Amino acid sequence: MIRPELGWELVSEAHVQSEVGPLRTVLLHRPGTELKRLTPRNSDQLLFDAIPWVDRAQEEHDAFAEVLRSRGVEVLLLRELLTETLCDARARAAAVLSSVDELRVGTDIADTLRSHLSSVDQSTLAEILIAGMTFEELPAAEGQSLVRRMHHPHDFAIDPLPNLLFTRDSSMWVGDRVAIAALAMPARRRESALTDLVYAYHPRFSRSARAYGAHSAPVEGGDVLLLAPGVVAIGVGERTTPAGAESFARSMFADNLAHTVLAVPIEQRRASMHLDTVCTMVDRDAVVMYPAVQHSLQAYTMRPLDGEFAVSGPTPFLTAAAEAMGIDHLRVIDTGLDPVTAEREQWEDGNNTLAVAPGVVVAYERNAETNARLEDAGIEVLRISGSELGSGRGGPRCMSCPIVRAALSR
Numbered sequence: 301m302i303r304p305e306l307g308w309e310l311v312s313e314a315h316v317q318s319e320v321g322p323l324r325t326v327l328l329h330r331p332g333t334e335l336k337r338l339t340p341r342n343s344d345q346l347l348f349d350a351i352p353w354v355d356r357a358q359e360e361h362d363a364f365a366e367v368l369r370s371r372g373v374e375v376l377l378l379r380e381l382l383t384e385t386l387c388d389a390r391a392r393a394a395a396v397l398s399s400v401d402e403l404r405v406g407t408d409i410a411d412t413l414r415s416h417l418s419s420v421d422q423s424t425l426a427e428i429l430i431a432g433m434t435f436e437e438l439p440a441a442e443g444q445s446l447v448r449r450m451h452h453p454h455d456f457a458i459d460p461l462p463n464l465l466f467t468r469d470s471s472m473w474v475g476d477r478v479a480i481a482a483l484a485m486p487a488r489r490r491e492s493a494l495t496d497l498v499y500a501y502h503p504r505f506s507r508s509a510r511a512y513g514a515h516s517a518p519v520e521g522g523d524v525l526l527l528a529p530g531v532v533a534i535g536v537g538e539r540t541t542p543a544g545a546e547s548f549a550r551s552m553f554a555d556n557l558a559h560t561v562l563a564v565p566i567e568q569r570r571a572s573m574h575l576d577t578v579c580t581m582v583d584r585d586a587v588v589m590y591p592a593v594q595h596s597l598q599a600y601t602m603r604p605l606d607g608e609f610a611v612s613g614p615t616p617f618l619t620a621a622a623e624a625m626g627i628d629h630l631r632v633i634d635t636g637l638d639p640v641t642a643e644r645e646q647w648e649d650g651n652n653t654l655a656v657a658p659g660v661v662v663a664y665e666r667n668a669e670t671n672a673r674l675e676d677a678g679i680e681v682l683r684i685s686g687s688e689l690g691s692g693r694g695g696p697r698c699m700s701c702p703i704v705r706a707a708l709s710r
């Protein structure tokens with residue numbers, strides 16, 4: 301991709317340069333036992349709004365994966381990759397180290413747990429890393445332990461990761477580089493330790509170059525939209541911080557992965573936790589967007605300048621995006637909805653679509669009005685059911701991390 305007027309040329313081979321290039325390979329996580337850990341007492345802290353029916357959630361997820369496969373997409377499953385990764389002794393050691401929190405369980409249990417985790421086979425270890433472990437599940441040990449006696453048997457010695465389902469957030473590919481997210485919420489932080497391991501030690505990925513870094517200021521994949529080759533939008537709100545957006549932009553410029561980064565302030569509340577909850581791309585020049593933000597969304601535009609960067613704005617997001625993308629205007633599919641329907645469907649991830657090709661998106665079937673408007677605008681909508689999957693507040697885009705997309709033809 302060459303934009304001579306910006307003095308910019310994409311140097312890397314294509315992996316993921318856009319939101320809509322034909323999807324070739326995607327990372328999903330089929331939910332499992334970790335969802336069975338959710339109770340009305342812990343669901344708020346674990347960022348779920350309801351208690352999912354796990355068998356049905358798995359059926360829905362299998363159907364989602366099948367829709368993608370039927371469109372020629374290679375579906376990689378995180379649990380399988382993690383299990384394969386743990387064959388590597390270095391990965392196993394790092395996994396054990398990052399999952400045992402000595403300050404929570406005390407030194408005695410920490411020792412017992414570490415030696416237990418080092419001795420189990422890799423699929424058992426992968427299961428524990430994902431589903432966590434309660435105090436009653438801890439291996440038996442000699443001697444007295446105040447920690448064991450005082451903790452409730454159902455307290456977590458290792459937290460479960462129910463939000464691993466949302467693979468979009470814990471890592472993201474830009475060009476040929478993978479960025480491991482720095483997740484903002486305590487309930488999700490350990491997720492990126494797992495994606496980090498997979499990308500570091502799985503034979504398929506171990507040579508992949510990195511961008512950004514898990515120990516930087518918070519940036520979550522749900523906030524990062526690749527509007528066009530070289531143009532990245534980053535939502536800044538409940539999760540991604542201004543410092544996160546700034547250092548992510550620096551990393552993009554340093555690796556020549558972007559010529560423009562738009563930092564887009566979004567309301568700091570649960571309904572709009574990420575930019576992709578209010579806006580996703582459905583075609584090379586079109587987005588579906590929550591009508592309530594269409595006219596108010598703003599963007600700060602960042603461009604590299606003499607080894608540093610320049611910031612301008614804020615200006616209206618749609619104008620700034622079109623200008624950076626080099627198009628006359630960014631089409632907003634007008635969902636034309638009354639405010640109550642729009643609010644209901646936004647909450648249920650109606651705006652959170654996953655493009656498998658330009659003009660072809662996967663969406664939750666329940667958002668009937670939004671889907672009908674998308675079809676009126678010529679977008680093909682592949683409907684999936686998500687009554688259980690959606691209880692964690694995430695749609696098809698959140699549940700997928702594209703690893704390879706074909707380049708967009710001009």
Ligand SMILES: NC(=[NH2+])NCCC[C@H](N)C(=O)O
Pocket residue numbers: 346347348463466468469485488521522523573574576577692693694695697698
């Ligand atoms: N990209 C997204 N919108 N992800 C949705 C993540 C939902 C998850 N329960 C959380 O609160 O973090």
